[in-house]
Amino acid sequence: MDHGGWEVANKMVYQFDDPQRCERLRVLASQPPPIWDCRSTSTSTSSRWVARSFYRMILLHGGQPDDTFEAHIYIYISSDTSSDLADVYLYTTERPVIGVGAARFPETMRVVRQAMGADDIQVAFGSQLVVEVD
Numbered sequence: 192m193d194h195g196g197w198e199v200a201n202k203m204v205y206q207f208d209d210p211q212r213c214e215r216l217r218v219l220a221s222q223p224p225p226i227w228d229c230r231s232t233s234t235s236t237s238s239r240w241v242a243r244s245f246y247r248m249i250l251l252h253g254g255q256p257d258d259t260f261e262a263h264i265y266i267y268i269s270s271d272t273s274s275d276l277a278d279v280y281l282y283t284t285e286r287p288v289i290g291v292g293a294a295r296f297p298e299t300m301r302v303v304r305q306a307m308g309a310d311d312i313q314v315a316f317g318s319q320l321v322v323e324v325d
Contacts, residue, residue: 196261196284199293200319206275215314216277220247220266227306230254244269252302253284260285262299264307264315279315290322297324 206213224231229249245268253261260283267278281303287295294300300322303312312320 196282197287197296199262199281199283199296199299200316201278201280202316202319203276203278212314213275213277215311216266216279217268219311219315220245220268220277227251227308227311229306251306252299260298262302281316281320292322293320294322294324300324 204213204216219226226247226249229251231247231249247266249264249266251262251264252258253263262281262283262285265280265282269276269278281293281299283296283299285296285299288297289295290297300320301324303320307315
């Protein structure tokens with residue numbers, strides 16, 4: 192899955208704005224798998240000019256035959272001379288239901304909460320995933 196499905200949430204963090212959050216995302220992106228007991232489906236490292244970047248895609252749900260949708264986190268880390276940043280996205284192939292924001296994807300939200308835990312959800316997405324689901 193390469194950025195497939197719907198974007199549920201995203202968050203960009205600059206080192207100078209929030210160094211603790213940026214560092215936690217950097218650790219999540221670069222630590223050896225498994226992360227949250229999930230498998231990384233792809234990683235990539237790039238060094239161009241003065242910028243270094245690292246990408247990691249983590250499959251949260253969808254790797255089992257009975258799974259009806261996929262949900263994955265995509266983390267991008269960049270370091271250059273002007274700014275260090277972390278960018279994180281949550282994607283799903285779950286069909287959206289009536290609602291607003293992340294509440295449109297109730298099954299994805301259940302999976303994310305179970306896999307990531309409240310602390311890492313807050314670090315990755317702030318309050319974007321604080322939604323009620325039935």
